[in-house]
Amino acid sequence: MDKYNPEGQLVIEQAFLKVPYEQVRKSYRQSQKYLEKDLGFVNHTVADLVKQAKRNMTDGPASHQVLENVLSRLNTLKRKLSETKADETACIQRSKLRAAHLNQLFNITSYDDPAYAKWSETRLNRMLADYMLRKGYYDSAERLASEQHIESFVDVDFFREALAIEDSLSQKSCTKCLQWCSDNKVALRKIKSSLEFDLHLQEFIEQARAGQARNAIQYAKKYLVAWSETHAREIEQAMGLMAFRADTHCYPYKKLYDPERWQELICHFREDNFALHSLTEPSPLLLTLQTGLSALKSTHCYHDEDRNINCPVCQKDTLGRLARALPYSHQVNSNLVCRVTGQLMNEDNPPMKLPNGRVYSLQALQQMALENNGEVRCPVTGQTFDFTDAKKLFIS
Known part of the structure; x- marks a missing residue:
């Protein structure tokens, strides 16, 4: 261990x-x-x-x-x-x-300590609740937190507040998000966020889309001019909207009128909100899974004949899909694992070589021989041998 x-x-x-x-x-x-x-x-x-x-x-x-x-x-x-x-x-x-x-x-003194297992279970439950909240399953997250008595470990209110702001943006309203920017002005300035400018720019675009040129110009004087030192180019392009209608095909004004900008604002808000609270993307649950999978992943995980029944990376339809983009692990010392049982081969369960050169653990061959009157069948080639034909190998 x-x-x-x-x-x-x-x-x-x-x-x-x-x-x-x-x-x-x-x-x-x-x-x-x-x-x-x-x-x-x-x-x-x-x-x-x-x-x-x-x-x-x-x-x-x-x-x-x-x-x-x-x-x-x-x-x-x-x-x-x-x-x-x-x-x-x-x-x-x-x-x-x-x-x-x-x-x-x-x-806690070791990974074998029962207290560590209990602590890890609590951590897993709160990570699951966090993942549910990120995916919008608020009721399920609250129920899990309540049943496991971890309400203080789950940020339901934080994610519900964020959801309300994202919903308002999806309904093409910047009011709530602008208020959030005002409440966090100092922190946003420290991370050099341009979210507030992008929101004001979108408000200007919507007025231009509605044909309210005079109101749009007044809005630009009040809210956009203050950003001229850092966003002069964007402001100049936006002012060109006064000469173009919303159905224009002229770039970059077509892109400025694109409704997908609202989705970009939602993503921008989410990134800044997470950054202010040191929240990671992806979630801690996925980060933890990826860390564990990257420690296990090897080239053999993607060879059908070498798959390990106990290796999560080898399960190509589940966790193997999450591990596909991860790097292979760096193993300083090799471990021999039996393909049949998935157990580690060591001095208590030594590797045994069949006449065809395939190697399996002693326990696997003993179980096969017990079920087949002393004969063992190679899972890869299908060849049958007497158990006594297997030779013990020594790890050096």
């Missing part, structure tokens, strides 16, 4: 902790916005009342109404802050549970 390496298990677990962390940051930024906006209003209003009082210009009923409005605004602020505080507390609790789950690895 390979030496136990808990650090190696954590290589693809960054997103497991990053998603709730980013959600905490988002709630905190939202609280700051509420505070700055509402307290700014309150301070400005109170300052005006103080000035009026110093000048003896106060109107009792009017001032009372202003204070009532201030009190209502503060009560609304209190409610909003309570909601964001509850969200922050829930995200922090999820982070603690996830950190504790990963920390269990360092209390």
Whole structure:
């Protein structure tokens, strides 16, 4: 058994902790916005009342109404802050549970430890739920999480929020996605994302498509000019739409009017959303499968006469299809595996050579001889021999 390496298990677990962390940051930024906006209003209003009082210009009923409005605004602020505080507390609790789950690895001593099998089962269930969420099977993912009691390990809310934005884009609306860009403006700037520009450009294109030239020009002045330093070429091309209708065959204006741009926006949003939360594409489930398959894949997996019944890569209609694009494994030391049983051939189960030169394990030949009155039949050639004709080979 390979030496136990808990650090190696954590290589693809960054997103497991990053998603709730980013959600905490988002709630905190939202609280700051509420505070700055509402307290700014309150301070400005109170300052005006103080000035009026110093000048003896106060109107009792009017001032009372202003204070009532201030009190209502503060009560609304209190409610909003309570909601964001509850969200922050829930995200922090999820982070603690996830950190504790990963920390269990360092209390495990070997791969044979029953605790490792239990931990691996939990990891598999959360990876399956994550894969379902990515494919849109939200109800199935929630049911799996509920039955396995791993609700805190599955980011259902994150994927549902992303789905709502993608659905709005599929319905040719940029409103929700633009709001998402505004909420994550600083983070998007750090990864040099052009998603916000592409959304504004699409809004401009839709106005041009509808023949609203004046509105489109005003929109460009308000939202596109700010991007002129980095996207001057795209803006120049977009302004050419003022002279072309949506049914034009002239490139590049035909491409700008292409409805497939909405699908490109969905993919762009998904990429940036995943990047902000350190989510990988493909999913952790597929990455884990590919890692394991690449460690097993050899040229023999694709030779019908050499297929191993216990090798997942050799199953060409299932996992073998996923492994087809992967590189072959680099084996420093060779292992002999019996083609019949799929078991490793070693000193306890030595390789045996038949007169035709084919090699199988001792256990496989013993089982054949037991079922056929001392005779063994070669699975490849169909030739029959006495069990006593097999000769033991020695591995050197």
